[in-house]
Amino acid sequence: MAAQTVAPTTDSTTVDLGPAAALSCRECGHRVPLGPVFACEECFGPLEIAYDFSDYDTEELRKQIEAGPANIWRYAPLLPVPADVATKPNINPGWTKLVKADNLARELGVTGGLYVKDDSGNPTHSFKDRVVAQAVEAARAFGYTTLSCSSTGNLAGAVGAAAARAGFRSCVFIPHDLEQGKVVMAAIYGGELVGIEGNYDDVNRFCSELIGDPAGEGWGFVNVNLRPYYAEGSKTLAYEICEQLGWQLPDQLVIPIASGSQLTKVDKGLQELIKLGLVEDKPYKIFGAQAEGCSPVSVAFKGGHDVVRPQKPNTIAKSLAIGNPADGPYVLDVARRTGGAVEDVTDEQVVDAIKLLARTEGIFAETAGGVTVGVTKKLIENGLIDPAKSLVVLNTGDGLKTLDAVAETGLTATIRPTLESFREAGLAQ
Numbered sequence: 001m002a003a004q005t006v007a008p009t010t011d012s013t014t015v016d017l018g019p020a021a022a023l024s025c026r027e028c029g030h031r032v033p034l035g036p037v038f039a040c041e042e043c044f045g046p047l048e049i050a051y052d053f054s055d056y057d058t059e060e061l062r063k064q065i066e067a068g069p070a071n072i073w074r075y076a077p078l079l080p081v082p083a084d085v086a087t088k089p090n091i092n093p094g095w096t097k098l099v100k101a102d103n104l105a106r107e108l109g110v111t112g113g114l115y116v117k118d119d120s121g122n123p124t125h126s127f128k129d130r131v132v133a134q135a136v137e138a139a140r141a142f143g144y145t146t147l148s149c150s151s152t153g154n155l156a157g158a159v160g161a162a163a164a165r166a167g168f169r170s171c172v173f174i175p176h177d178l179e180q181g182k183v184v185m186a187a188i189y190g191g192e193l194v195g196i197e198g199n200y201d202d203v204n205r206f207c208s209e210l211i212g213d214p215a216g217e218g219w220g221f222v223n224v225n226l227r228p229y230y231a232e233g234s235k236t237l238a239y240e241i242c243e244q245l246g247w248q249l250p251d252q253l254v255i256p257i258a259s260g261s262q263l264t265k266v267d268k269g270l271q272e273l274i275k276l277g278l279v280e281d282k283p284y285k286i287f288g289a290q291a292e293g294c295s296p297v298s299v300a301f302k303g304g305h306d307v308v309r310p311q312k313p314n315t316i317a318k319s320l321a322i323g324n325p326a327d328g329p330y331v332l333d334v335a336r337r338t339g340g341a342v343e344d345v346t347d348e349q350v351v352d353a354i355k356l357l358a359r360t361e362g363i364f365a366e367t368a369g370g371v372t373v374g375v376t377k378k379l380i381e382n383g384l385i386d387p388a389k390s391l392v393v394l395n396t397g398d399g400l401k402t403l404d405a406v407a408e409t410g411l412t413a414t415i416r417p418t419l420e421s422f423r424e425a426g427l428a429q
């Protein structure tokens, strides 16, 4: 762990990252100045951003947010970014739709209000644009010129696009056998895209080595050495959901888990809104969703363990296929503290759930969304989700990137261009 950082070209005492005050260890609380570091020098625990929110007037803040741009930067006062962030070249994700899903609610028997937060509407069609937009601002502040990442697919596309727009070089790493939609989406923006012979955990290990080597010198890995900043982007999901519900906490949320970062930061975002007085304090439950073929956190939760035992992933939900999730233990904490749960579904249930969401709400989710909707259904059936309380389900990606999963879907009939042929096909009223 000697080389836990790449020397930034900017003195970290002079960086302007708005309300971010320091980096703080999630394990021992040790604080260090803002910089491109991600592991505690005392205990090697993961670092996260600490803020000084003491001098905010709640009503002023609410007004400022509501007058802000229709993207994540409306929450700039709560993020590690300079106040003038909206003037910088950035893909500006966020403010995606919160869809009231009444048809799906009817199918699932939910009466307390069911919403789908649809992040397929982001610039590169996944939630990853939120975290990358944050990392870009940190990379800019620290003087990096190359952006990189280890990715299960969506992150590579988000980094490619954000780098193109913001004027960085990009070189990203993915498992070599991803869906074509993910590969093309990552390559099209003109950066370098490298397939690694191995799974995501191999890719991630490789990137950790590269960071400590002169070959990776000066590179900002959005989900490694910039991870504390990157992770904060997920808080914007919590902020948007609450603002779109009229500054209210939902009772229950279902969130997919890959590394588990998104789930833990949505919780952090909700806690901040409570602390700032922007929402009324009341209990909420956070549920985590995994695919059975990569369910290390779900297995640990159901077994009552604190330790997440790594798995070798084998599932169609490739964007969630992280066998050794960095935030796994923190996800267990959040699920247990809030009275939620972590559950998993089979690949067959993932496909059924993709079709269910499409058929009821006109939303075509990628396999990760199928995991989340499938787990939601299962948790309602086994009584862990209360159908009489409000429920927000996160759709984090777009079905056009994972067409193979539903490849048997297609033409209802092929006919000659005649009415006779149409009638023969049995499609007339």
Ligand SMILES: *Cc1c(COP(=O)(O)O)cnc(C)c1O
Residues within 6 Å of the ligand: 126, 127, 128, 154, 155, 256, 257, 258, 259, 260, 261, 262, 263, 319, 320, 366, 368, 369, 396, 397
């Ligand atoms: C990366 C990803 C997730 C989960 O991300 P983590 O923060 O690593 O848990 C969920 N859905 C999609 C579509 C993703 O690409």
